Amino acid sequence: MSSATQSSVNRLKSNDAGRNMISDYWDRIFTANERNAQVVWYNGAALNPIFQAAGLEWAHGEAFSARLSAQKLEKSAQLAAQEYGYVGELCSYARTHLGAALLAKQAREKFDKGIVDNADRDDMASRLPMPNFIVNCYAGCSTGQQWDDFTHRLLGKDIPIFNVSLPFLWGNRTDAGYLQGQEWEEASDYVADQLYKLIDFIEEQTGRPFDWEALREGMSYIKQAAEIRREAMAMCANMPAPTTFWDWIASVAHINFLPAGPELVEYFSKIREEVAQRIANGESAIKDEKYRLYFDGIMNWNKLGTLAKLFAERKVAVVAGRYTHKPFWQEPQLIDTDDPIRGMAQHYLLCPTNHGFQTIKNFTKNDCEFYGIDGIVFHSTRTCRAFTGPQQMLARAMKEEIGIPSIFFEGDVADESFYKGELLESRLEAMLEAIDVRRSRNFIASN
């Protein structure tokens, strides 16, 4: 029988340095208009190495919504969106970002008239710099392309917008699968071709030739960082786990949109060192690890600390998850640093919501087996229909094929009104008891 005890979260120390990297990045974004820097707004795929090589400042829509929510500063943007007419069931990433766009536009209009409004300066949701252009490159979810289209409309339709269309990897043919088959190869070529066209578009917008050498250099740092990150993640198959899903959540920003450079490689190197040291020392990410769970669902950014504590208190190491382990340059071997575009295109296609069910089932099953998982926690993410689509089939399949139980809890990416904490606690405790019972039975049977 599990019972709640004092918090026993042992956070990865090397993540502390990463917080400053994130703050520095956003400070640079917030001052971009004042510095007359060219700004691109984008959503979805990690196009930032291209923007960085082009000398742009890049503001990622989901990342901004996540940051607002993680800091509990999302309400003013969500209220603005609601007043504008967006229904509360709309993707809360999009809703928060569109609200922030409305507030930022209003702040910019006041600024242009010489009105200095302290309220705008103090409200982070108002501080996005106006974009010079918008780029959309969104895999998996149809909402992504529509979101940027409405940002474009909301800002007055004068700002240029470029769409990279990422086909859904449905798997029509028998040879289809993760990183394989004709569909995969054709989609890779198709997206790569669009990325070259995107670079032509960026050259038009900036009025200068694209710096290919800078892209190659940036991608070599990303490839190194991604390799190190994957190695460190793989070390978490160790029992007890040296880090948890929540530690990997804290480094999502770095791998997903922070500038590519030696500091990125250094940051992940330190994480890997700390993970290795913990294993050598027998130090675990949570005190007295008893259960190992997998997290399926997009992050509930309002509840990061709450969730980390809630699981740790029950001796649960949430070891891995679809959101942390299946996107974000997770196949670095695909990146040819001399000619990086096709490998980048492939990563953009590899969003963990951009696959048919069979592929998602197979990689989830592999991860559950690799990390020695006892059960799955499904975050039934209210306004994210992309992550939630296959969840119930996935729960059935994991139970049937590898005997892993699961629970669902309700929450959301950026709207905390959907979070049902009590349900999570009671369901989690019930599942842990079931795991205990199963272990006892197995023990008796084996003796």
Place this chain on the structure above:
Amino acid sequence: MIRSSAEAFQVMRNVAQNPDDYLTKWKARHQQPVIGIFPMNFPVEIIAATGALPVIIQDSREPISEGNTILAEFYCGYTRSIADQTMKGQLDVFDAFMNADHCIQLLGAVDVVREMLSDKPVYFEHLIAAMDDSWTKEQVQKKVHAFIAEAERITGTSISDEALTSCIQSNNRNRQLLRQIFEARRNGDAQFSPAELQTMIVSSMIMDKDEHTALLETVLAEAASKPRDNRIRLHLSGHFCHAPRVELFDLLEECGAVIVDDDLYTGSRYISTDVKESLAPRAALADWYFDRNENIPCPTRVQKTVNWDEYLINALNKSGAEGVIVMMAKFCEAHMFYYPELRKALEAQNIPHLLIETEHEGIPVETLRTRVEATIERIRRKSPTRQTTQESA
């Protein structure tokens, strides 16, 4: 042998209300497969050209039960109904399924179909939704060819240009007749109720087109124009992928309104565009995809040069509608994105509107009645030629 308009209409009603009976009989009669099509952009002529029957799968009125065990409850009613019908074996009549639309909720439901009916082909090609890009047309043409190849594979019948042309003509004829009826309504003819129009559209989505056209011709042969009365004129807008409940139409009429136009999927949107018969058929089917979005912009597509809000204002000017009922299927993300643009455009023109979110189960009739009555009263107060309820009393 159908002899009268009433009989013809009853056939359409029976098909719309109980597609399975029709499909089972059709299969027995023709010994050809029935292919389930997911809305809203698949060119059904491709399937018809193989001799198979393409059927746009409808939402079931049955309350969702088993579907909720396989798909999240915050998916739209249509997609949850698809999951529910799958789990209950109600889609077993179909021999294969085809989809061209990348809506994430729809794909979730189609993946349920693929997993649960794993012995049947479930084919998806993603018709690119960004309509402006220089490469979109070529991509759409490739997808049309891919659909043709798959239709040939699953039916074992090769598709000739002649067969495609013939099916395009049949579908165009059917759309033209339906448009004629909708145009008459726009011009003041009230002989068909909104529920009857929905029956005509839904049965067209299910039936063999020549058969359906024959029924429409019978209905139209006996049709007599009936001038519209002086109730408040409304336009119904939205409601993608599936039909709104006809009880909502009744409610609007009970509150003193008459529906004069719509851009519903199970309405004007479905019949808006013919496939060009002047072009080679394969190229024409690709063009149809673009033409539809020009004729009635769809929020599931992104195209800088077309605006649904502008379309709506123009449609109101043509029909003389005095207000708009925006019917939004709950959880429809594309519609949720576009609604504020519609709201702004309507408010800029001082046109009253009401947003009604529809659910799969249950219609809160009395709550809606109050809101509809308030909207209608607003329209009355705006118009100097109309009496308010208070004045009438």
